[in-house]
Amino acid sequence: MLHPRFRTVVFAFxxxxxxxxxxxxxxxxxxxxxxxNIATIWLKAWAFVFCVAFxxxxxxxxxxxxxxxAPL
Known part of the structure; x- marks a missing residue:
C-alpha cells in the first residue's frame, strides 16, 4: 500500500x-x-496543460x- 505521506501527491498527480x-x-x-494530426496536437497540448494542472x-x-x- 501507499504510505499516507505520499497520498496527497499521488492523488494530485x-x-x-x-x-x-x-x-x-x-x-x-x-x-x-x-x-x-489531432493526436499530435492533443499530445502537445496535454504535455503543456499537465505542467500547469499538477x-x-x-x-x-x-x-x-x-x-x-467548514460548517455551513
Whole structure:
C-alpha cells in the first residue's frame, strides 16, 4: 500500500493527469476538429496543460478540503 505521506501527491498527480488529458482532448477537438494530426496536437497540448494542472491541484486541493470541512 501507499504510505499516507505520499497520498496527497499521488492523488494530485493522477487527478491532474486524467483531467488535463481529457480536457485538452476536448478543447483540441473543439478548436481544430477531427483532423489527421489531432493526436499530435492533443499530445502537445496535454504535455503543456499537465505542467500547469499538477502544481495547480497541489495548491488548490488543500483549500478545497478546508472548504468542504467548514460548517455551513
Amino acid at each position: 493522477f487527478m491532474a493527469l486524467f483531467m488535463s488529458g481529457f480536457m485538452s482532448l476536448v478543447i483540441s477537438i473543439f478548436n481544430v476538429g477531427l483532423i489527421d 502544481p495547480t491541484v497541489i495548491f488548490v486541493a488543500p483549500v478545497v478540503h478546508k472548504l468542504i470541512r
